[in-house]
Amino acid sequence: xxxxxxxxxxxxxxxxxxxxxxxxxxxxxxxxxxxxxxxxxxxxxxxxxxxxxxxxxxxxxxxxxxxxxxxxxxxxxxxxxxxxxxxxxxxxxxxxxxxxxxxxxxxxxxxxxxxxxxxxxxxxxxxxxxxxxxxxxxxxxxxxxxxxxxxxxxxxxxxxxxxxxxxxxxxxxxxxxxxxxxxxxxxxxxxxxxxxxxxxxxxxxxxxxxxxxxxxxxxxxxxxxxxxxxxxxxxxxxxxxxxxxxxxxxxxxxxxxxxxxxxxxxxxxxxxxxxxxxxxxxxxx
Ligand SMILES: NC(=O)c1ccc[n+]([C@@H]2O[C@H](COP(=O)([O-])OP(=O)(O)OC[C@H]3O[C@@H](n4cnc5c(N)ncnc54)[C@H](O)[C@@H]3O)[C@@H](O)[C@H]2O)c1
Numbered sequence: 001x002x003x004x005x006x007x008x009x010x011x012x013x014x015x016x017x018x019x020x021x022x023x024x025x026x027x028x029x030x031x032x033x034x035x036x037x038x039x040x041x042x043x044x045x046x047x048x049x050x051x052x053x054x055x056x057x058x059x060x061x062x063x064x065x066x067x068x069x070x071x072x073x074x075x076x077x078x079x080x081x082x083x084x085x086x087x088x089x090x091x092x093x094x095x096x097x098x099x100x101x102x103x104x105x106x107x108x109x110x111x112x113x114x115x116x117x118x119x120x121x122x123x124x125x126x127x128x129x130x131x132x133x134x135x136x137x138x139x140x141x142x143x144x145x146x147x148x149x150x151x152x153x154x155x156x157x158x159x160x161x162x163x164x165x166x167x168x169x170x171x172x173x174x175x176x177x178x179x180x181x182x183x184x185x186x187x188x189x190x191x192x193x194x195x196x197x198x199x200x201x202x203x204x205x206x207x208x209x210x211x212x213x214x215x216x217x218x219x220x221x222x223x224x225x226x227x228x229x230x231x232x233x234x235x236x237x238x239x240x241x242x243x244x245x246x247x248x249x250x251x252x253x254x255x256x257x258x259x260x261x262x263x264x265x266x267x268x269x270x271x272x273x274x275x276x277x278x279x280x281x282x283x284x285x
Contacts, residue, residue: 003017003018004017005017005018005023006020018266020267023265023266023267024051024261024262024265024266024267025051025052025085025265025266026048026051026052026053026085026087026117026118026261026264026265027051027052027053027085027086028052029048029052029053029054029115029117029118029264030053030054030055030056030109030110030113030114030115030116030117030118031045031048031053031054031055031056031116031117031118031119031120031264032055032056032058032105032106032109032116032118032119032120032153032156032157033045033048033055033056033057033058033119033120033122034058034059034094034096034120034121034122034123034149034153035058035059035096035122035123035124035173036055036056036057036058036059036091036120036122037057037059037060037061037064037065037068037091038059038067038068038225038226039225039226039227039253040122040173040220040223040225040253040256041057041059041120041122041123041173042057042068042071042253043253043254043256043257044120044122044256044257044260045057045089045120046071046074046075046089046257047256047257047258047260047261048087048118048120048260048261048264049075049078049087049088049089050075050078050085050087051085051087051261051264051265052085052086052087053087053117053118053264054087054088054090054113055087055088055089055090056090056091056092056105056109057089057090057091057092058091058092058093058094058096058105058123058153059091059093059094059123060093060094060095061093062093063091063093064091068091071089072089072091075087075088075089076088076089092105092109095149096121096123096145096148096149096150096152096153097144097145097148097149097152098152099148099152099155102149102152102153102155102156103152103155103156103159105156106119106156106157106159106160107156107160109160110160110163110164114164115160115164115166116157116160116161116164116166116168117161117166117168117169118157118168118169118170118171118264119153119154119156119157119158119161119168119169119170119171120171120172120173120260120264121149121150121153121154121170121171121172121173122171122172122173123145123149123150123153124145124146124149124150124173124175124193124227125141125142125145125146125227126187126190126227126230126231127141127142127187127189127190128185128186128187128190128231129186129188129189130186131186131188134188134189138189139188139189142189142190142193143189143192143193143196145193146190146193146194146196146197147193147196147197147200150172150173150196150197150200151200154170154172154200154204154215157170158170158204158208158213161211161213162208162211162213165212166212166213167212167213167214168212168213168214169213169214169215169216169263169264169265169268170204170208170213170214170215170216171215171216171217171218171260171263171264172197172200172201172215172216172217172218173197173217173218173220174194174197174198174201174217174218174219174275175190175194175197175219175220176219176220176221176277176279176282176283177190177191177194178191178193178194178195178196178197178198178219178275179195179198179219179275179277179283180282180283182241182244183244184240194219197217198217198219198275200217201215201216201217201273201274201275202273205272205273205274206273209272209273214263214268214269214271214272215272215273216263216268216271216272216273216274216275216276217274217275217276218256218259218260218263218275218276218278219275219276219277219278219279220251220256220277220278220279221245221251221277221278221279221280221282221283222241222242222244222245222250222251222279222280222282223250223251223252223253223255223256224250224251224252224253225253228250233250238250244282244285245279245280245281245282245285246280246281246282246284246285247280247281248280249280250280251278251279251280255278256278259276259278263276
């Protein structure tokens with residue numbers, strides 16, 4: 001039986017087994033983060049590593065660039081805390097659209113580390129086009145990465161969690177674009193792919209709950225990254241898009257650290273099948 005925590009521990013008169021902050025510890029946990037070479041993926045990977053996890057960042061480049069290596073070095077130099085929070089960042093090249101390769105990548109992480117506890121299926125691409133003009137090729141490409149790639153990633157980690165009997169946490173990066181249509185933007189394929197991610201999280205959560213595996217999604221609003229730099233910021237749309245949320249600005253990638261850590265950790269053990277929006281209030285309007 002799990003040791004009592006919270007009020008139950010206080011009433012039992014026992015010393016607290018786990019205080020509230022220690023619930024966020026990821027000591028001895030192993031994570032896979034796709035799209036972990038930059039942007040939101042790298043930021044969430046760093047957050048997990050700071051909490052003690054060994055994090056495998058999977059992305060397209062065959063070798064990580066100097067920025068990624070700097071972040072890896074930063075993690076290596078973090079002091080080891082009393083809770084033994086000694087995280088590590090590793091890099092593996094991979095393409096989320098290759099199902100067999102994704103399953104094999106997760107197998108090899110589990111073989112090396114003995115487990116996978118956390119999966120962040122985060123890799124994604126953005127492509128805009130008028131809905132009546134969308135070519136089959138472009139539409140399929142977006143769905144291939146953003147929907148199929150998310151499924152293959154979640155499957156890859158989930159299969160190892162099931163095989164090893166690990167009560168893991170799978171987190172899918174969706175977007176508010178899966179719940180709303182971004183005003184003035186023609187993002188049909190992206191929006192459809194993110195709606196698919198939202199439903200995938202719900203379906204997987206219900207199937208995998210009996211195995212102790214949780215599945216949730218995160219829906220960011222506009223966040224400054226290479227993706228939005230190319231699509232929106234360099235095209236002078238920042239002011240117009242910022243005005244679409246009550247906070248009047250784009251979010252920063254580091255503003256997703258808290259939700260990533262909460263969903264990945266034992267601080268959220270009763271949360272599954274849920275989408276959490278981090279959007280400066282955009283969907284409240
Ligand atoms: N930035 C935003 O405003 C925003 C908002 C909502 C949701 N999102 C989602 O967050 C996720 C991360 O976006 P970001 O803003 O960091 O973008 P980004 O373009 O900076 O990062 C995306 C990463 O995914 C990788 N990637 C793309 N295709 C891949 C593939 N086939 N296999 C493996 N890796 C692949 C890229 O190489 C890149 O490193 C995406 O799913 C995106 O749709 C972003």
